[in-house]
Amino acid sequence: MALLEWSDALVLGESRMDDTHREFVDCLNALGDADDASLVAALDRFIEHSDTHFADENARMEATAFPPAHCHVTEHANVLNLCREVRQMVIDGKIEVGRVLARELAPWFTQHAGSMDTMLAYWLNLDDAGRSEALRISQEKQAEMRAAMVARGEEAETAMSCGPGCAH
Ligand SMILES: [Fe+2]
Ligand SMILES: [Fe+2]
Numbered sequence: 001m002a003l004l005e006w007s008d009a010l011v012l013g014e015s016r017m018d019d020t021h022r023e024f025v026d027c028l029n030a031l032g033d034a035d036d037a038s039l040v041a042a043l044d045r046f047i048e049h050s051d052t053h054f055a056d057e058n059a060r061m062e063a064t065a066f067p068p069a070h071c072h073v074t075e076h077a078n079v080l081n082l083c084r085e086v087r088q089m090v091i092d093g094k095i096e097v098g099r100v101l102a103r104e105l106a107p108w109f110t111q112h113a114g115s116m117d118t119m120l121a122y123w124l125n126l127d128d129a130g131r132s133e134a135l136r137i138s139q140e141k142q143a144e145m146r147a148a149m150v151a152r153g154e155e156a157e158t159a160m161s162c163g164p165g166c167a168h
Contacts, residue, residue: 003032004106010113014121020053021113028109031102039098043087050080057120066123067135072116079108 006025011018027042027049034042054076061069083101090098126134149155 002029003102004028004109012118012121014124017117017121020056023049024053024109028105036095039090039095040087043090043098047083047087050083054080060124061120064123066120072120075116
């Protein structure tokens with residue numbers, strides 16, 4: 001059974017990202033279907049895909065000065081590092097860890113595509129004027145939120161970080 005079915009819910013409306021994400025789902029399902037003997041090869045293929053997939057998004061974030069690039073790039077790096085660690089564990093005989101990773105990657109991707117990648121696709125589909133306007137509105141909203149937090153006596157800088165584990 002497929003770990004993740006492609007569906008309209010995963011379509012972002014940015015053709016390069018959508019094509020890459022279809023390939024991600026194929027590689028993930030191949031990982032889910034792999035038997036013990038072919039698990040490392042399927043992991044290698046998945047890692048090879050993810051390396052290219054994430055590097056392409058990272059490069060496009062940098063090229064367009066995507067504001068929340070920091071957290072997005074960090075999440076890509078964390079997932080790739082985890083996959084490489086698990087690959088070594090599978091080679092060392094811990095097959096079940098590879099199975100757990102494959103199962104967990106499906107909900108991770110659904111969440112990632114629905115949040116960070118959705119924002120990136122929206123940003124990439126804007127022209128320069130649209131990006132400037134989106135940035136202006138976002139900065140205005142952040143300033144309003146900071147002011148409201150300071151008025152309530154909250155630590156605005158801490159509260160405005162991207163979430164647990166974010167270092168920026
Ligand atoms: Fe992606
Ligand atoms: Fe991404």
